[in-house]
Amino acid sequence: xxxxxxxxxxxxxxxxxxxxxxxxxxxxxxxxxxxxxxxxxxxxxxxxxxxxxxxxxxxxxxxxxxxxxxxxxxxxxxxxxxxxxxxxxxxxxxxxxxxxxxxxxxxxxxxxxxxxxxxxxxxxxxxxxxxxxxxxxxxxxxxxxxxxxxxxxxxxxxxxxxxxxxxxxxxxxxxxxxxxxxxxxxxxxxxxxxxxxxxxxxxxxxxxxxxxxxxxxxxxxxxxxxxxxxxxxxxxxxxxxxxxxxxxxxxxxxxxxxxxxxxxxxxxxxxxxxxxxxxxxxxxxxxxxxxxxxxxxxxxxxxxxxxxxxxxxxxxxxxxxxxxxxxxxxxxxxxx
Amino acid sequence: xxxxxxxxxxxxxxxxxxxxxxxxxxxxxxxxxxxxxxxxxxxxxxxxxxxxxxxxxxxxxxxxxxxxxxxxxxxxxxxxxxxxxxxxxxxxxxxxxxxxxxxxxxxxxxxxxxxxxxxxxxxxxxxxxxxxxxxxxxxxxxxxxxxxxxxxxxxxxxxxxxxxxxxxxxxxxxxxxxxxxxxxxxxxxxxxxxxxxxxxxxxxxxxxxxxxxxxxxxxxxxxxxxxxxxxxxxxxxxxxxxxxxxxxxxxxxxxxxxxxxxxxxxxxxxxxxxxxxxxxxxxxxxxxxxxxxxxxxxxxxxxxxxxxxxxxxxxxxxxxxxxxxxxxxxxxxxxxxxxxxxxxxxxxxxxxxxxxxxxxxxxxxxxxxxxxxxxxxxxxxxxxxxxxxxxxxxxxxxxxxxxxxxxxxxxxxxxxxxxxxxxxxxxxxxxx
Numbered sequence: 001x002x003x004x005x006x007x008x009x010x011x012x013x014x015x016x017x018x019x020x021x022x023x024x025x026x027x028x029x030x031x032x033x034x035x036x037x038x039x040x041x042x043x044x045x046x047x048x049x050x051x052x053x054x055x056x057x058x059x060x061x062x063x064x065x066x067x068x069x070x071x072x073x074x075x076x077x078x079x080x081x082x083x084x085x086x087x088x089x090x091x092x093x094x095x096x097x098x099x100x101x102x103x104x105x106x107x108x109x110x111x112x113x114x115x116x117x118x119x120x121x122x123x124x125x126x127x128x129x130x131x132x133x134x135x136x137x138x139x140x141x142x143x144x145x146x147x148x149x150x151x152x153x154x155x156x157x158x159x160x161x162x163x164x165x166x167x168x169x170x171x172x173x174x175x176x177x178x179x180x181x182x183x184x185x186x187x188x189x190x191x192x193x194x195x196x197x198x199x200x201x202x203x204x205x206x207x208x209x210x211x212x213x214x215x216x217x218x219x220x221x222x223x224x225x226x227x228x229x230x231x232x233x234x235x236x237x238x239x240x241x242x243x244x245x246x247x248x249x250x251x252x253x254x255x256x257x258x259x260x261x262x263x264x265x266x267x268x269x270x271x272x273x274x275x276x277x278x279x280x281x282x283x284x285x286x287x288x289x290x291x292x293x294x295x296x297x298x299x300x301x302x303x304x305x306x307x308x309x310x311x312x313x314x315x316x317x318x319x320x321x322x323x324x325x326x327x328x329x330x331x332x333x334x335x336x
Numbered sequence: 337x338x339x340x341x342x343x344x345x346x347x348x349x350x351x352x353x354x355x356x357x358x359x360x361x362x363x364x365x366x367x368x369x370x371x372x373x374x375x376x377x378x379x380x381x382x383x384x385x386x387x388x389x390x391x392x393x394x395x396x397x398x399x400x401x402x403x404x405x406x407x408x409x410x411x412x413x414x415x416x417x418x419x420x421x422x423x424x425x426x427x428x429x430x431x432x433x434x435x436x437x438x439x440x441x442x443x444x445x446x447x448x449x450x451x452x453x454x455x456x457x458x459x460x461x462x463x464x465x466x467x468x469x470x471x472x473x474x475x476x477x478x479x480x481x482x483x484x485x486x487x488x489x490x491x492x493x494x495x496x497x498x499x500x501x502x503x504x505x506x507x508x509x510x511x512x513x514x515x516x517x518x519x520x521x522x523x524x525x526x527x528x529x530x531x532x533x534x535x536x537x538x539x540x541x542x543x544x545x546x547x548x549x550x551x552x553x554x555x556x557x558x559x560x561x562x563x564x565x566x567x568x569x570x571x572x573x574x575x576x577x578x579x580x581x582x583x584x585x586x587x588x589x590x591x592x593x594x595x596x597x598x599x600x601x602x603x604x605x606x607x608x609x610x611x612x613x614x615x616x617x618x619x620x621x622x623x624x625x626x627x628x629x630x631x632x633x634x635x636x637x638x639x640x641x642x643x644x645x646x647x648x649x650x651x652x653x654x655x656x657x658x659x660x661x662x663x664x665x666x667x668x669x670x671x672x673x674x675x676x677x678x679x680x681x682x683x684x685x686x687x688x689x690x691x692x693x694x695x696x697x698x699x700x701x702x703x704x705x706x707x708x709x710x711x712x713x714x715x716x717x718x719x720x721x722x723x724x725x726x727x728x729x730x731x732x733x734x735x736x737x738x739x740x741x742x743x744x745x746x747x748x749x750x751x752x753x754x755x756x757x758x759x760x761x762x763x764x765x766x767x768x
Contacts, residue, residue: 122750
């Protein structure tokens with residue numbers, strides 16, 4: 001038995017990756033939940049909005065790099081992020097003006113809006129592939145590790161290493177900052193309060209003189225920021241490929257629903273629930289259990305519950321469980 | 337009526353023009369894909385047009401149909417089956433039994449900590465039992481000559497038999513999904529079906545024992561009346577007929593094969609249209625539309641809305657499954673890499689909406705028109721892009737533009753969908 005080494009292996013392969021992935025999902029789910037709360041439909045274009053924002057950021061990153069500007073140990077993409085967010089926000093506001101506003105004025109059913117968002121998804125998908133192509137783009141630069149496995153081993157003298165990639169640290173720190181800002185914005189500012197009022201009771205909000213167009217615009221800008229940040233962090237941590245971002249739609253929706261659609265707190269909780277379940281279920285526990293169990297009980301097989309090819313099955317199964325037993329989610333989102 | 341006929345004549349003209357300008361082979365190949373898509377669009381139209389159910393998992397149901405073709409009409413692999421077939425079957429039964437036991441436990445016992453713990457024990461125990469039986473069996477099957485087989489093999493039955501089986505498999509999956517997601521918020525069905533489709537395709541891609549996964553399963557037999565080109569080219573009466581029409585035997589044989597497929601698919605399509613038109617104009621169809629238009633009042637009239645939704649969801653998915661089976665038996669191979677949600681789910685949606693949701697003929701028209709657009713852009717798009725960029729100097733920008741022609745399809749489809757939804761939400765042939 002060797003509790004400490006087992007713990008370090010666990011942290012290295014399960015906890016740290018799960019934390020980073022969970023932050024990315026939480027940011028993505030926050031965008032979905034905001035749109036659901038204010039505009040009242042499930043935005044199928046969200047995965048491609050993330051791809052669009054990331055693409056814009058990558059292009060600005062390349063531009064900055066070509067001028068010889070970099071951010072030292074941090075990835076240049078963080079410098080490019082505000083530009084990426086701005087472009088995405090403009091794009092989303094234009095989409096709203098040209099497409100969604102018409103249906104909002106008509107008070108169209110939410111399924112119609114979902115199908116419209118499908119059309120928007122097609123367009124964004126096409127734009128992204130047209131501009132940057134379908135291939136993997138790796139745009140992370142700066143320092144690769146905060147602590148590499150080798151350094152950790154020499155520092156502590158333990159046989160197991162704990163590597164923390166700088167992108168993982170950046171992901172978690174950025175996510176915390178963004179969430180703190182978002183909650184401050186929603187709770188304390190006048191605009192944030194009017195957004196919450198609009199989400200709770202649209203008619204009452206209109207009656208008390210809240211300007212619906214302004215609420216909707218702010219929502220889209222926030223969504224653009226959240227989606228772009230989530231997409232860039234995911235791309236820095238793994239890599240950018242348009243199709244992967246489409247596939248993120250399922251875990252993101254699952255996170256938002258698990259937490260309760262329309263509830264920002266729920267979206268964050270849901271993101272971590274989904275991410276940690278995915279990592280735990282698809283991780284091969286042989287090594288960790290080898291440390292934690294007495295020697296004669298140590299497993300021979302990989303002790304991997306599901307192969308990583310089925311990681312979507314994990315978010316899906318959790319989604320199904322929530323739909324069966326807790327349809328409004330953990331944090332009581334909007335029902336029906 | 338004349339307007340609709342004119343629309344169909346216009347689409348027919350597109351195919352004729354393609355035949356004259358490009359080749360009849362291409363035109364017929366597009367027509368066959370269009371007919372297959374039309375059957376899928378009929379399934380979607382039942383769900384969306386009659387009942388307002390939003391299914392984003394069409395790809396998955398089509399893939400299940402393809403799987404049925406592999407299992408029913410694929411070449412038997414006796415050694416593979418003997419190595420682990422019964423073990424896999426036993427494992428699947430054990431898995432189903434433990435889920436069943438968990439459901440019974442959940443229903444029969446009082447809520448509380450004891451129930452939660454026993455439920456967990458049953459499910460976790462069942463899972464490990466399943467894996468203990470399943471893993472060695474699947475490994476044994478996959479290690480049986482992996483370069484040629486490595487799967488449990490099919491039954492070797494005629495391909496036509498596989499079509500209804502494909503429908504049944506899709507219906508089964510639809511039942512499971514519908515049981516869970518129907519009766520909740522409408523978005524939930526969309527998200528749940530999106531997920532199940534990805535999972536079905538992931539299973540087909542990764543479970544080599546089932547259909548060889550990404551190694552692709554080839555040499556699936558053709559359905560009954562369709563001959564092979566090579567055989568046709570040996571038949572003297574066919575050769576003389578082809579010569580008298582001025583075709584060379586190779587082109588003539590492949591055109592004849594495609595024509596027979598078109599006839600076969602056309603028959604299935606007509607049968608589906610006939611049945612669903614009959615259903616739509618019966619009391620059942622009126623009830624379905626009443627439910628779609630006002631769920632609350634239909635419920636007040638004593639209709640069990642969720643149950644009706646489940647029925648139509650199963651029916652529509654079964655139709656999609658049949659079309660998926662037809663497609664795999666026409667291709668003669670099972671290639672899981674080819675299942676792509678944009679092509680098999682969202683394209684079908686665009687067909688239904690452009691054609692006119694709620695109207696069967698509209699779906700057919702939409703399928704033929706959009707199917708034609710989708711495939712013609714694939715074959716002439718690079719050429720057009722080449723012509724557009726002909727004046728530009730060779731360089732990375734030009735190659736990028738020429739390469740990106742295929743992505744123009746997504747953009748174009750998205751724009752078409754948005755424009756139709758905005759300006760003609762009832763589609764080309766609106767519901768009566």
